Amino acid sequence: MSPEELTAAIDALLRNHPPATTDPQDFLGARFDAGLAWVWVDRADGGSNAAPALQALVEQRLTAAGAPQPGAYNPIGIGMCGPTLLAHGTPEQRAKYLRPLFTGAEVWSQLFSEPSAGSDVAGLATRARRDGDGWVLDGQKVWTSFAHLARRGLLLARTDPDVPKHNGITAFLVDLHAPGVDVRPLRQMTGAAEFNEVFFDGVRVSDADRIGDVGAGWRVGTTTLMNERVSLGGALATRAEPGSDILDGYRHAVSRGEGNPVRRDQAVRLWIEANVNHLTAIRAAAGGNRGKPGPEGSVLKLTSAEYNRRAAEFQVDLLGMSGSLVPDYEMRRPTLPYGSGGVPAPTTWYLRTRANTIEGGTSEVLRNILGERVLGLPGDVRVDKGVAWKDVPR
């Protein structure tokens, strides 16, 4: 589809379904049916066979028109599970799951991390055993965003413990309302419970809900994780005036008579950093890597996490003793649409940013990825290489 045809399709969508008066889910359904969900894929999958770079045009036009953001209604589904389904799902799976995923009718979670498999996700232990024409799941997942609201999950399980860890993993699409699934809140240092622990006790999964080949789950999971980094790092690209919150924070401090040349320079440094990250995000997006995330995602994920931590600390420092106060430590759980909970207080946000350099790949793992996959440096010495998963110490 040409840019002109795409523009016409956007015009028609906005004309027939005015965002102001249309239910968000209905609007997103109409957007999917108009081929404007992911423009570079086939019509049946919510696309228009257009150039991937044209996605930016769609996002800009729809945002300007005040249209609902699909990511707000299904953050993990849009950011990670959708792209994974597009890359690895069968036509039947895509037909069944993509539309309700896009509209938010079915919220999705990603179930990779486990208590004993954090940075070493491929060491995961949740078992999927063959049972007739299906599978049975037993195990525990952790750090699962939105599992308390989710209907579906993208899960990696161990299907063969007798081969090296990467080769014995299979990916599944699981119904989180199925018998044997138990979702419990996981309370974090901010007091809130953004994440969940999910327990699987004899949960049945149909073989039709296996994604990718048996034993090929690691490749499926890699797609998801690359999209996670783009999604976490790329949020900066859309920010209107990067770093303006830092300058405002410093101006407030000055108005209280607490200006200081060191903090002033810190403010400008952070402003510069915010803008450089923003420019890198724009450059990465313009590089045409939409739908095919590249190493820029890992660069951005790393820099934005480190920036967030410093920026949040700066804001708390500006507050002096008031920075030592928190509104409360209530165990809040996220609601959808995402972001509707308002802006967190500076100290709460400061505490939250400690997770930025851990979630979605620690900064240390990301440096390994940049070093090995981008710069081509040799891997570290590994004791689990070529060893059957069941024989690796844990």
Next chain:
Amino acid sequence: MSSGVFTEEQEELRRTVRTFLERTSPESAVRRLMESAEGYDPAVWKQMGEQLGLQGIHVPEEYGGSGFSFVELCLVLEEMGAHLFSGPFFASAVLATEALLGSTDEEAKKELLPGIAGGETIATLAYANDAGHPDGAVEAVSTPSGYTLSGARHFVLDGALADLILVVACADAGPSLFAVEKGAAGLTTAPLSTMDLTRKQADLVFDGTPARLIGSEGDADDGLVQVLRLACVALVNESVGGARAVLAQATTYAKERIQFGRPIGSFQAIKHKCADMLVAVEGARSAAYHAAEVAATGDSSLAVTASLAKSFVGEAYLSVAAENIQVHGGIGFTWEHPAHLYFKRAKASSLLFGDPLHHREILAARFGL
């Protein structure tokens, strides 16, 4: 270029320039020239003008140049930075060229720019006082037989070599731009002993030196500010080339150097250092390419963008040049290894046209902080 991504034509130009520099500016040539007083190879300079027209890349065709945008000038500088190209390119094709292009003096442009664009004239800009700031220090007096200049200009890039020196001097109506020819009466040039041997500097003393007014009296104030902003943008793009080169050197060495029976790049202490270098280089590219785009469009945001880039890239280049020495260990500290050449270029560039803190001060003042 848009959104920091170059067009296919621009990448083609990059390849051409790179091939030329690989041939004419290998490390051996850089070392030979840095030990010489002039610091450039006249034969290479001539070829560069005649075959590639690089000296006139940002000079409009009506003044004898090839009429490319500021982005192409920055792209050429990036490749030069990667090769530590030694020669008066920055002085002539950036500083003097931009100073003339920014003036309103059509006659001077028509007369002077074609020579600079073709490489026949080597020009520079003398604007700094003994603290490196654009400030007073040279007085222009109007006499019946024309203007004469008296005073001193410092840290003039390729000031001892230049055939044509554009001088910012104070006339009755304020700061004005003048042209002085090499060997003019009362002009003394003193080459400086620079840390970065690949970029020559000189102090110039004027004592009743005859000079030609470019434009009108008092119009060099804003003009110089704009030229220095463009110079910052040009310099950060040159620095990006150097930063990319040292990242490649460090990475290559980390793959080859064996200690404790393993390539040192397999140790996370080294791997993570290299990853951080990559992150710094990618950020520097984003800032520098964006600044080049803004400079090319003439957007009013140049003041902010130039200082943003000069602060960020200055620190980024210096940090990766320093880490390159560290990754190399002992060999990286030797004279025979090129790591110090890049380190010196990085540090000197960080100080040139205002250091990172100076540019953050500019930003803070603009933001009303």
